[in-house]
Amino acid sequence: MITEKTQNQSFTHPDANGYFGMFGGAYIPEMLHRNVEELRSRYLDIMQEKSFVKEYNQLLRDYVGRPSPLFLAERLSAQFKTNIYLKREDLNHTGAHKINNAIGQVLLAQCLGKKRIIAETGAGQHGVATATVCALKGLECIVYMGVKDIERQAPNVARMQMLGAKVVPATSGSQTLKDATNEAIRDWINHPNDTHYVIGSVVGPHPYPDMVARFQSIISEETRWQLKEKTGSELPTHVIACVGGGSNAAGAFYHFLEDTAVQLIAVEAAGHGINSGMSAATTQLGKPGILHGSKSLVMQTIDGQVVEPHSISAGLDYPGIGPLHAHLYKTGRATFLSATDEEALKAAFEVSKLEGIIPALETAHAFAALHQMHFKPTDVIVICLSGRGDKDLSTYMQAMEINA
């Protein structure tokens, strides 16, 4: 039920101070103020400049391969007795939706005159995307990555290095994505003039959640006209996407946010189960709090210390969620479901066999949610196929061994 939408407030845009309802803002130390303020005061103007739009669109088309296809998954549709379309972000260059944002932010950084690009990464997809665009543009690129993730995601570390990026291990705290983010923020504090921080999700201080959502909104922008071509209507009945920080979901939902007839389904990672103590389902386990510069839902102890989540997919292994999503959850505009590690694995194998598409483990969570829902034969469902599963082959191989 939608309770908090007022006449003047859209779901899509934050207010002038970066708040989506009660979530958002810019809770940053003064040392970051100038950088964040520079970005805040200029991002919208730059994103509307003709030359920027031209180069961004051209790179999306000629380098990334957009528009990404909208594919009617017939065998999957038959199984669930409905109509399921897959938005093929997995076919993008570098294998996921992350490149949409990386291109946007690196071009924007160039407009701001920045020479040095930093990024955080968990599974390595955002790191690879950022390293790719930096190689393309000849910019210095430094990627912070938790020591544990460096061990778990060796192929992506090698890809980043091959692309010329420097991968810096984050050794503090729990040595995963949250700590890589802390280290990247510290780097930015220590380089106040020449550096742009490319955040990979719809998290962080304002304007990041809005800016990243805008760069990812190409997903739903294309979906609308593609659906119109295929079904005669721009609007599906459901859009389903997985949510860690929430960038692919933000992009997949974006142009449907104000069409309240469209059901938006966000699928979080339940890990071993919501109440197992090994989960990353932030809306179920989190409380309002402040992490990485914005107020949102945060998984934390009773004393307000941020806890380490768990998910089989490194991309969903984050103890927070973007403020837009926290707002969609609080207002009921989106429905939040969750899938366990096991359900996600099962779904990954199911989609591979039915459609000949090996999805990323993150995306597999979105597919797993199909089993928790009921559809009408006339429903039109769009699933954001956010990434391909090549990077997860070792996990899939282990699963096959166990089940052999």
Add this chain to the structure above:
Amino acid sequence: MSRITEVFLKKSNNVLNVYCTAGYPELNSTLTVMQALQNHGADLIELGMPYSDPLADGPIIQESSSIALQNGMTIQVLFEQLKDCRNTIHVPIILMGYMNPILQYGFEAFCQKAVEVGVDGLILPDLPEYEFETMYGAMIKKYGLDFIFLITPETSETRIKKLDALSSGFLYAVSSSATTGNDKNFAEVEKYLQNLQQMHLKNPIMVGFGIKDHATFIAACKYCNGAIIGSAYIKALSGSVDIETGTENFLQNIIK
């Protein structure tokens, strides 16, 4: 008049504020450390409330925070430890910490309890001025706590004036735009401090980040009212056998 303001009335130069992490090195060493700091020349004590994700701190303070958290430090435990501190500690106490643990404790309850145990002021680096003005500042003032904003060499003059107007107690000038504990040539920040001095702000100015010995302390104090030492002291504490002698040796070396 606040206890912090009184310090600056009595002493306008070479005021020394030393940072320590609550619950470090041992859970119950908080008061021992504060006592040692008071005994050996600290004019103000900045007591850090440990947080899992301290964005504005460098590796040394973050490490001490992790240890303090492992030791079991929480805001609740800290208030319990501080409840009789005013029997022995007479210098002002400033709590430094991050918003999230305070929000979970309850912001107003936190301010109320802080005053009750004898805390004089707050430094919350991730509470920006917009949220201070619209949500939290009124509560802080209601309980009579000083609130100290940070400024950096990147902070514009207009903004410095605004943050000065919102602050009370003193203004915390970060000597280089860097996380705590960063080594930078001190000479390059001298001009910045000189400029600050010439702005004739309402609050006394304390400079922090990068001060580790007598030379840097004196250099910092040349253009402002005093200095804040954090990482260097934590480092000294971690290497000393007992808190009292470790603190004595460290502070003697600073003040001379």
